[in-house]
Amino acid sequence: APGEYFDKDGVRLKRYRGMASLEVLEKQGDLRYQQGATSGKVLIAQGVSGAVADKGSMYDVIPVMVQTLRQAFQDMGVRSVPELHRRLYSGMLRFFLGTNAAQIEGGVHDLYAYQKP
Known part of the structure; x- marks a missing residue:
């Protein structure tokens, strides 16, 4: 903003x-x-x-957001928002709500040092 x-x-x-x-x-x-x-x-x-x-110009941030969405769609096996909706409404694709503890457990932990990708 x-x-x-x-x-x-x-x-x-x-x-x-x-x-x-x-x-x-x-x-x-x-x-x-x-x-x-x-x-x-x-x-x-x-x-x-x-x-x-300052996070920079939106012109720098938006391409990162678009690529993140492309990767997420690829991970879910969908190519478009309408396809995402169809799969959600038909039950072919489901999301689950995880706890904060589950998110922490799923991440890198118990290492003395590591490098983020």
Whole structure:
């Protein structure tokens, strides 16, 4: 998303403001979160403000996302979204919901050092 960028310690960062952060509450006041409360009331932040690392241009990110989807479709044995839908609705293709523990167990673990692909 577009935003205000700045450099810190050689890293390009972008400001992040959570929807109910103190920064937003102070700026918007009772327009959204206080719902009619009079000014001067104590503001209780329910979100955070900070900075996130710049991920680059969408022109760099989208090809990676497209290739990831192509690989996922190949892994599932489908060639298109309509074919994916047909197989899901017919029961030929099923997904399962795994727990966080199962995801961790399925990944690399118990190694002292390893290199990500």
